[in-house]
Amino acid sequence: MRTNASDLLLTAIAPAVWGSTYIVATEFLPNFSPMTVAMLRALPAGLLLLSIVRRFPTGVWWLRSFVLGALNISIFLSMLFVAVYRLPGGVAATVAAVQPLFAVFLASVLLASPVRPLSILAALVGIGGVALLVLTPHAALDTVGVAAGLTGAVSMAVGNILTRKWQPPVSLLTFTAWQLTAGGILLVPVVLMFEPAIPAPTITNLFGLVWLGLIGSALTYVLWFRGIARLESAVVSPLLFLSPLIAVLLGWLILNQTLSSLQIFGVGLVIGSIWLSQRPAR
Template sequence: MKATLSNLSLTAIAPIVWGTTYLVTTEFLPGFSPMTVALLRALPAGLLLLAIVRRLPSGIWWMRSLILGALNISMFLSMLFIAAYRLPGGVAGTVLSAQPLIVVFLASFLLSNRIRPLAIAAAVIGMGGVALLVLTPSAALDWAGIIAGLAGATSMALGGVLARKWQPPVSPLSFTSWQLTAGGLLLVPVVLLVDRSIPIPTFSNLVGLTWLGLIGAALTYVLWFRGIGRLAPSVVSSLLFLSPLTAVLLGWAVLGQSLTALQIAGIALVVGSIWLGQRANDGIEPPPEAEHDATNVTP
């Protein structure tokens, strides 16, 4: 399927917004644990969307929603915030940028997509661009953070491929509400066990949580899962390179950080990798449409 400009543009909004996560987490939510932030980001957004669509899954879609919610939301967000708190932003961003490469191989295994050397090259170039963008010579390594980052990248890669394989006969809004709600609910016992209690938020905390929940979850995941249903997996995953690019540009524009020659080269590599990722999938036939089994969905 040739990726249309409109589908690419709408889907790209999600990783661009996700690129604000590091800034918002460190500036607005310094006293919150990773698990609590993940819960407060996912569950309120999921319940809000569920109240809007007023549509519940049934049959096999209950189990699929739980699996996708665990992979795309609870597991990914938990690992993302653990990596963000334990690693410098540059190291965390570089580790998480392995996701597009993981997607190439998972899509081959689960969707029978042919592994294209150009897609692998695009993913590797993108990782190199991210490394130039965010790594510094003094970046410290924390193995727990690195493992968390790789686990998060693998979790969302698998969740994205399965979301493409299991397209339901409902709107992206409904599909997103199921996953955010399921993922958020799965985080509740974890937060109660690990954190015991949630801090009373300040006004600054509420601003950060509102951004991460309404914009960084409710809106962006709708656009993301819409894109998964319309674009090849490697094309969608290649757009994730926009997240660290956004984070670096925000640091330059908001925090007054300077851009080095290596970072500018990284920007060029990231943009080039996204273009290559699309070219690698030119001429591919559209994947099968959603399973139209009305008995599996309850209005």
């Protein structure tokens, strides 16, 4: 199956933008709790899209929307922000980088897709590249943070596979609105019962929330789900390696963090893993 270059590039925009999540969360939202940020990222974006499409699920799609909303939005985003706030950004990104490897095997179970040795090799090369990029001698490990990162990676892998398996009878915009809204709704009781009160937002906080919600969710999830529907899982999942790559580059450009020779080599491995995953199956 030949990969369409325009579909690949549009899909790649999503993980590239998601690479800004760490720097936005830590620099613009330092006093917010992880679940609160996850809810504020998903629910307003979902309600905005829902107000545009003005269409609700019917029949079995109520259940499927909440299942996919939980996997792709609620669990994934909440665990992502737990990892972001508890781990250095590089360590959190490295843990999340195992998602493509999970996706290879899950696709074989849920979609009956063959397990391509090239896909496994690409995922392992990508993980190695991310590790070189972000695991420095000063990187600290936190058990809860690592567990949260792994949980989020597995949740998104399952959600992506089911998204491809359950082709919706509606437009991509509507499908994205359902998932973001359902995922945000599921987080509301968690935030109300277990999280501290939301602090009074400053201009900086509002900028961070708008970026994460409108650009980092409403726009990017539309592009991501579009790619999942049009491309093979083995092709889409390795694009997630762009997130830690962009995170490190933003740290270099904005926070004046330096790149060592090993990190530069890691950049090459990440790019190489993405290229390797796009090679057509024979």
